[in-house]
Amino acid sequence: MISYRNLRVAILGAGSVGSQVADQILRHGDELSSRIGAGLDLVGVAVRDIDAPRDTEIPRELLTTDAESLVRGADVVIELMGGLEPARTLVLSALNSGADVITANKAMLATHGPELFDAAAQVGAQLYYEAAVAGAIPIIRPLRDSLAGDRVTRILGIVNGTTNFILDRMDTVGESLEEALATATALGYAEADPTADIEGYDAAQKAAILASLAFHTRVPLDAVHREGITSVSRDQVVAARKAGYVVKLLAICDRIEGENGGVSARVHPALVPLEHPLAAVHGANNAVFVEAEAAGPLMFYGAGAGGIQTASAVLGDVVSAARRHVVGGPGVAESQHANLPVLPISAVTTRYQITLEVADRAGVLAAIAGVFQDHGVSVETLAQTVIPAGEGHAGDQPAATLVIGTHEASEADLAATVTSLTGNAVVHSVTSVLRVEGL
Amino acid sequence: MISYRNLRVAILGAGSVGSQVADQILRHGDELSSRIGAGLDLVGVAVRDIDAPRDTEIPRELLTTDAESLVRGADVVIELMGGLEPARTLVLSALNSGADVITANKAMLATHGPELFDAAAQVGAQLYYEAAVAGAIPIIRPLRDSLAGDRVTRILGIVNGTTNFILDRMDTVGESLEEALATATALGYAEADPTADIEGYDAAQKAAILASLAFHTRVPLDAVHREGITSVSRDQVVAARKAGYVVKLLAICDRIEGENGGVSARVHPALVPLEHPLAAVHGANNAVFVEAEAAGPLMFYGAGAGGIQTASAVLGDVVSAARRHVVGGPGVAESQHANLPVLPISAVTTRYQITLEVADRAGVLAAIAGVFQDHGVSVETLAQTVIPAGEGHAGDQPAATLVIGTHEASEADLAATVTSLTGNAVVHSVTSVLRVEGL
CATH class of the missing domain: 3.30.70.260 (ACT domain)
Structure with a gap:
């Protein structure tokens, strides 16, 4: 029944997500193959240190420190190393060799997205990134495909689990920002250096990705207005609840109509009415609330992070990419036909x-x-x-x-x-x- | 830039959904075309009565009572007439001619799905049905593609807006079942004959569709255990809330592990804990709660019905189908490789x-x-x-x-x-x- 040659899959990075993806491919290869119509050969996992401890067991012969060689000859490259370099160079190299690339790297996409999408388009390769926003929650595909016949007018997203956890602790337990951050660090929800989360950089990257996708317009990261949660006080959170609100760090993408219209993306703490579905998103969970002209309001909710959860999104993309190799076809392409003006927050x-x-x-x-x-x-x-x-x-x-x-x-x-x-x-x-x- | 010939689109049915789909194609044709890479020609809308009043204005020359002729020669056929016949015959005829078919017809899919999917596979045509379950909420595509690398273990869905509206009225306003049904009818949430909704037939069709998709196994409609809401009393609803629950009509799809394992689909009223995300789904809204092995719990929420909302889902499928015509490729195929035993409710x-x-x-x-x-x-x-x-x-x-x-x-x-x-x-x-x- 399976007539296509096996597909060669390379993974870059074996951190919490990479090790889970490797594990799933190794353990559930048969099930994935029957969904694809071809076998998947995991040809290697590029790491910095072969002997570092990992979350799952990866056969030693699959590990390599030579990412550049691994990328050559792969049909599907899964980039899970994070950061801008060498991720960007390796992804470009993979795309230029005709491989499809799957990435969870929001920083790279928000910073170098246009360059990467252009490279992909030039050789007809594909760049998938469901895992880059809101972890396991399917949001890229619904925006790209399901709402392709509609007009998205607004996105309100809780897209950073760390800050949602902190604000939720301040609201429900009454901790101060410092106390809640300490709790988040102790429980593994915050990194040793929490700057990227609490200053809103992570959420801003996701806002740029979501706005670009939803509005068919390239929205550069530096056009995203960004405020973190460090100025949010316990008094504000308490007063908010008394007034019927909860404080959330939101990534907001707006389509602004009219003569001076365009699109806008911004990240800042905001008061959300208690009866709004986003107000009920607790702990480190994520949710993306989308308003579209015809569909009305939609919400997508789930775990925003975690190695195995994010691996689910990556593997969905692996199946899509692999199926395209087997059956051929359109795959995904960047959509930037609307090319609307990107407006500053003053608008x-x-x-x-x-x-x-x-x-x-x-x-x-x-x-x-x-x-x-x-x-x-x-x-x-x-x-x-x-x-x-x-x-x-x-x-x-x-x-x-x-x-x-x-x-x-x-x-x-x-x-x-x-x-x-x-x-x-x-x-x-x-x-x-x-x-x-x-x- | 657009080099592909225009695509010929035919619509069968001009009820609340069909008239909105026609309207959107006529008004937003340019925007859709730029997302597709080819123009869309609406070649006709098949209706029973040319002179019947409609929700939107469709040029008279597009209306025809000859559905069979309309289907011949179309690239994409959008079936929105509902019911089993002549929908099934027309869809088979379209697929056999090589056209892709988009349908919102849950009764037809739940009853004749295997026959239709087989016909599509035989000629390499595609059958899209995002609009058949939960209206505008993207649920088919996330299950089929985003979770393709994961293993869905359970689905709990509020997939019938009428019954959710009635149960919500009983809970929040204190109406009896009869009073709440009368309110639903007065507000247009219930049809003159509400049997399909309140007896759970509609939800059972959706359960069969969701279970088949999520478990890669054909789940026939008659294997879905079905109980409606007619036996739910106000006393039960009041007692439920006191005990920390709310009564919801759920479509439940379960993967049952073990030696005598398999899959099960059922529809019945159930007590849902107040802290569960589904408990907060009010009015005629729909929500589908999905548990997957790696992704964990996910929820998809939005308007479950309504002409323009459902049209959004249909148009997303139109763009997917049309893009496939332009760029070629895999499109969608039924996935039934798991072929698990379908278990009765006693299991x-x-x-x-x-x-x-x-x-x-x-x-x-x-x-x-x-x-x-x-x-x-x-x-x-x-x-x-x-x-x-x-x-x-x-x-x-x-x-x-x-x-x-x-x-x-x-x-x-x-x-x-x-x-x-x-x-x-x-x-x-x-x-x-x-x-x-x-x-």
Whole structure:
């Protein structure tokens, strides 16, 4: 029944994902072969150190430190080493030799995506990357294929498990950011250097990948506005819940209509209404909420990371790539036909919640309202709480906390409003400025 | 840039989905063409009555009552008429002529799937059906492609919007089944004859499709155990919530391991723990919860029905099919290589919650416990509430309500237990027997 020659598969990297992928191919090769219509030969696994400990047992004769030689002659190359180099050079070398490449490397895709897609297109090779965003959750294929006949208007994604775990601990256990980060590190959810996660770099890479795919437009990484979670305080999280929100780090991709329209991608902490499906995404889980013109709202939920989970996404791509070798055909191609303008965050409009400490005396509310009005920002809700004497920032003067919810406003107008508020005599401090998403 | 000849597309049926698909092709043809690499010519829409009112405007010259002629000469045939005949004959005719077919017809797939897939395989044509299950939610493609390198062990699906709407009303508004059905009918969520929905026929068709796909095994419709929601009472829903559950009509596909293993598909109302993601699926929405060996739990959520939503899924398939015409290639094929035994519901094990009205006197608990023990069903929880005098079934005799939660037990053992309980002198009545899923 199987008439096609066996396919030669090479794996680059044997970390938590690579070792699981090797293990699955070695153990479930027969099952994979019957889905493909050809056998899979794992011809080698490139590693830096042959003797390093691994999560699964890989026969010693498959291990090699010579990645460049391994890549030559493979039909399918699975790049799981991460980082920009030598990953980029090896992937280019594989594509140029006509091999299909499967990668989970979001940094490489977000940084060198266009170069890699161009190289693939030139020789008719394919670049698959389901595992690069949201681990095991199928999101690349649904965006690329299932929604190919629809128009995606918006993506709200919880795409970084570490930060979701930390924010969830702050919300549900009441830990501070530092405590929650320590817990995440102790449980293995955060790396020794957590910068890429908590500063939003990881999420920004995924936002660039998702926006490029969903909007058929190349969205470069440096066009993604990025704010991490380091400024999020326990007070903000507690106040958010009281007001019916939860704080999430979101990757947001927007299609902005109109004359100066285009697309925008950004990453920042945001208030999400408790009744929104994303609010129920706990722990280190990921979820991607997609709005499309015809399909309406969709959500894809699951484990965002983990070696074996990510291996599932990689192996799905292996089967797709291998089937294409056997039966021939279109495979996947980058879609950039829309080529829309990529807009800066100043072009984005959203709602805001601003918390101020103000002097508690006559005329203050009117003065504050005037500041918003001057900048064209429309106030939707306003709640004032008197601060007990002596507890305010300005010592013994009567003070109050003001929580203001705005209608949709532009980032530019909001920023100008906050600057004015900061300089205003009746404002003791601007305690918190958070965007509200998902309303 | 577009060098391929235009593709000829025929639509069969112009109901709520068909008219939206026609509208999208007519209005967004350019955008679709640039994703495909070739133009799409809508060559005709087959209808029963040219003059019937439609949701969208279709140029009169495209309408025809001669479906058989329309199918001949089309590259892509979109079957949206529903029902078994003439849909089956027309689809066979299209496939045999080499056209790719896209269908949302779950009844036809669940009943005639093997015949249609065989016909497609014979001529190398493709049969796409993303829209047949869970409307706009991408579920077919993720199961077929994204999880192709994984092993699906279980699917729990809310795949019928009408029954989810009714059960949700009973839970959140406190309506009776009859009242909730009337509300669903008034709001257009239920058809004039709601039998297919409330008796679980629609969900059973989808269960057969999902199980066949996920387990690479043909699961015939008549192997799907089916119970609808007509026996679900408001009392059961109220008691469920008190106990931390919500009642959902689930389509459940199980891979059962072991010597007598195989696969099983069933549809019945079930208690779902409130903390399970499926418990938060409200209104007429759909969600499919998938467990895979490597990926772990995944959930796909969105609108399950609606003309324009379903049209999104159809158009995703149109783009896939059309791209295959342009670039050639593997497309999709039925996967039935696993060919596992399809097991009856008696082979399934799950947990149960049984509510009894019993005599309230010494020795009753021991007698009941003995019945469970005799049939090898292990009791996990037991809660007894005394029924006020005169309110029980047996008149003035002291009576109590007993709610028993079991450990995993087989359907066969549970059925025998219930029969014994019914015949037992201390049992006034078996008030409720519900399976518990998602624990």
